[in-house]
Amino acid sequence: MSTGRATRRERDRDRRVADATAVHIRWMIRRDMPDVMQTERASFEYSWTEDDFLRCLRQRNCIGMVAERGDSVIGFMIYELHRTRLHLLNFAVHPSARRTGIGAMMVDKLIYKLCSHRRQKISLAVREGNVVAQVFFRGHGFKAAKVLRNYYEDSGEDAYQMEYKPAELDWAEYGGPPVNRIAMYEGN
Numbered sequence: 001m002s003t004g005r006a007t008r009r010e011r012d013r014d015r016r017v018a019d020a021t022a023v024h025i026r027w028m029i030r031r032d033m034p035d036v037m038q039t040e041r042a043s044f045e046y047s048w049t050e051d052d053f054l055r056c057l058r059q060r061n062c063i064g065m066v067a068e069r070g071d072s073v074i075g076f077m078i079y080e081l082h083r084t085r086l087h088l089l090n091f092a093v094h095p096s097a098r099r100t101g102i103g104a105m106m107v108d109k110l111i112y113k114l115c116s117h118r119r120q121k122i123s124l125a126v127r128e129g130n131v132v133a134q135v136f137f138r139g140h141g142f143k144a145a146k147v148l149r150n151y152y153e154d155s156g157e158d159a160y161q162m163e164y165k166p167a168e169l170d171w172a173e174y175g176g177p178p179v180n181r182i183a184m185y186e187g188n
């Protein structure tokens with residue numbers, strides 16, 4: 001007869017299943033490159049080479065992060081830190097993991113970084129023809145700021161520059177928007 005209570009073995013199994021499905025966002029390391037390259041090639045017609053990634057990540061202001069589920073890396077993002085903004089250079093989720101909220105998790109992480117570092121906006125360029133990415137970023141509060149004519153050397157395609165600026169509500173969690181302390185004393 002079942003008591004309705006989970007046995008220890010059942011609890012262990014449930015925990016293993018939960019661990020395997022939980023997604024973690026962490027720093028990218030060299031060992032992630034094969035998975036990252038697989039997602040990159042499956043995502044873009046004009047994909048970055050491994051050298052492009054390594055050259056970029058060698059820059060002091062360039063950060064790589066991955067989304068990992070179990071032992072697999074299923075998404076990544078690369079961004080640059082500038083004084084007042086974060087610039088997203090590359091962002092993709094493996095086709096087999098799309099529409100499950102992984103992209104949303106990565107954007108949330110980026111917004112968390114933006115506010116906690118007290119920078120003022122996230123910018124990115126998206127191909128004019130990449131409507132899915134435009135819909136995705138718009139859904140996360142990004143707005144098209146300008147058209148970048150013939151932005152891509154490979155195809156000559158235009159890009160939209162999209163920007164995210166945190167609302168008061170987002171800043172509230174981090175003690176309010178950044179303050180320009182120098183300007184506060186100007187004119188005194």
Ligand SMILES: CC(C)(COP(=O)(O)OP(=O)(O)OC[C@H]1O[C@@H](n2cnc3c(N)ncnc32)[C@H](O)[C@@H]1OP(=O)(O)O)[C@@H](O)C(=O)NCCC(=O)NCCS
Nearest residue numbers: 043091092093098099100101102103104126132133135136
């Ligand atoms: C854009 C991308 C990163 C989205 O990742 P994802 O993990 O699938 O995103 P999510 O599951 O968090 O989707 C969130 C929302 O974005 C929108 N969206 C995502 N994919 C979409 C699609 N194919 N069509 C329409 N809307 C879509 C939807 O509003 C979706 O919410 P819903 O599933 O409840 O409808 C992914 O499609 C991708 O890797 N594309 C190829 C690479 C790329 O274009 N990168 C951006 C370069 S600027």
